Amino acid sequence: MRDKIVAGNWKMNNDLAETEELLGKLKLQMVKEPEATVMVAPSFTNLYPTFQALKDTPVIVAAQNMHESESGAFTGEISAAMLKSIGVTTVILGHSERRAYFNETGEILAKKVKTAIENEMTVIFCFGEELEDRKNNRHFDLVEKQLKEGLFDLPQSSWKNIILAYEPVWAIGTGETASPEQAQEMHKHIRNLLNKNVGKEVADSTSILYGGSVKPNNAKEIFAKKDVDGGLIGGASLNAVDFVEIVNSF
Numbered sequence: 001m002r003d004k005i006v007a008g009n010w011k012m013n014n015d016l017a018e019t020e021e022l023l024g025k026l027k028l029q030m031v032k033e034p035e036a037t038v039m040v041a042p043s044f045t046n047l048y049p050t051f052q053a054l055k056d057t058p059v060i061v062a063a064q065n066m067h068e069s070e071s072g073a074f075t076g077e078i079s080a081a082m083l084k085s086i087g088v089t090t091v092i093l094g095h096s097e098r099r100a101y102f103n104e105t106g107e108i109l110a111k112k113v114k115t116a117i118e119n120e121m122t123v124i125f126c127f128g129e130e131l132e133d134r135k136n137n138r139h140f141d142l143v144e145k146q147l148k149e150g151l152f153d154l155p156q157s158s159w160k161n162i163i164l165a166y167e168p169v170w171a172i173g174t175g176e177t178a179s180p181e182q183a184q185e186m187h188k189h190i191r192n193l194l195n196k197n198v199g200k201e202v203a204d205s206t207s208i209l210y211g212g213s214v215k216p217n218n219a220k221e222i223f224a225k226k227d228v229d230g231g232l233i234g235g236a237s238l239n240a241v242d243f244v245e246i247v248n249s250f
Helices: 016-029 044-054 080-085 096-101 106-118 131-135 139-150 156-161 180-197 200-205 219-223 240-247
Strands: 005-009 037-041 060-063 090-093 122-127 162-166 208-210 230-233
Touching: 005 240, 016 044, 016 240, 044 060, 080 106, 090 106, 106 122, 106 139, 106 156, 122 139, 131 139, 139 180, 156 162, 156 200, 162 180, 180 200, 180 208, 180 219, 219 230, 230 240
Parallel strands: 005 037, 005 230, 037 060, 060 090, 090 122, 122 162, 162 208, 208 230
Antiparallel strands: none
16 A cells, blocks of 8 residues: 655745744644654755654654765765764655756756665655646656656666655646646556556555645645645645645545
């Protein structure tokens, strides 16, 4: 049975005081044994305080990014070993904002994924199409290309460390949301690609999250779809009440 997962990506929001306030509210709202695996991804500067605050809870702390090299002259970058040294063993890679604003290519992301796997980290691998791609009926081909470039060279044994996050870029921070039917259509396509390129066992066991303006008022309907295993939540994860309501949507 696939894991149900709700991950909150806090992006470049919240200083230390704001992070501590949000964590306090989150701990008050969160049930002791949620139905889904819960993750939060604060900024790099707040990773360790968040890990310390949540270490006695079921909530997993994830990083928003990491460098593909183990160490070296890469000013401003963070390595897998640095993350692991503070207890963080999950990382988001390939987010559309990293692809668009920081020019992260499929080749770079494949290296990052390989480094993460070698360091026994769990990867939330993001991918998805722009509005123009969908309008021109290229969305299925683009998603296949992104998965092929970033993941399909991995051995089957590495897939136990992979969580997929489909994010239609046109539905991130825009208030637009793919309909539950559109989400299911793409998630089914993704699972078929896994079956074809990696194998049925991986296709059946890999969690695929939806990321695109998930809110308390639409989460239950989206999560009810057969091939949707949870969500990568942006803005709504910055509100503890909304985030926990989404977590409880299963």
